[in-house]
Amino acid sequence: MIAPVARTPKKSKSPVVLEVGQVWRLPKGFIEIVRLGKTLAHYRRPRTEGQRGVAVALAPITTVAAMLKENEAELIKRPVVKPTPGA
Numbered sequence: 001m002i003a004p005v006a007r008t009p010k011k012s013k014s015p016v017v018l019e020v021g022q023v024w025r026l027p028k029g030f031i032e033i034v035r036l037g038k039t040l041a042h043y044r045r046p047r048t049e050g051q052r053g054v055a056v057a058l059a060p061i062t063t064v065a066a067m068l069k070e071n072e073a074e075l076i077k078r079p080v081v082k083p084t085p086g087a
Contacts, residue, residue: 016065021079023049026071033079036061049076 024031034056035042041064044054
């Protein structure tokens with residue numbers, strides 16, 4: 001009888017970290033992260049960069065991260081870090 005082999009879960013090369021203000025390029029369009037809650041991400045899916053009037057969609061953060069990873073999205077705009085007053 002063969003002994004069972006313990007398997008370790010595969011770790012991703014670089015986990016996708018979502019932050020408000022990020023813009024990701026997909027093969028067909030873009031994803032802009034508008035807001036993040038505890039479990040949900042509010043995002044827009046414009047077809048061109050800077051497109052206005054695009055409705056905001058909601059999805060679990062894990063789903064949005066998986067979508068970015070599946071489509072091999074490229075981060076093209078990092079969030080703006082605002083300086084804290086008095087620092």
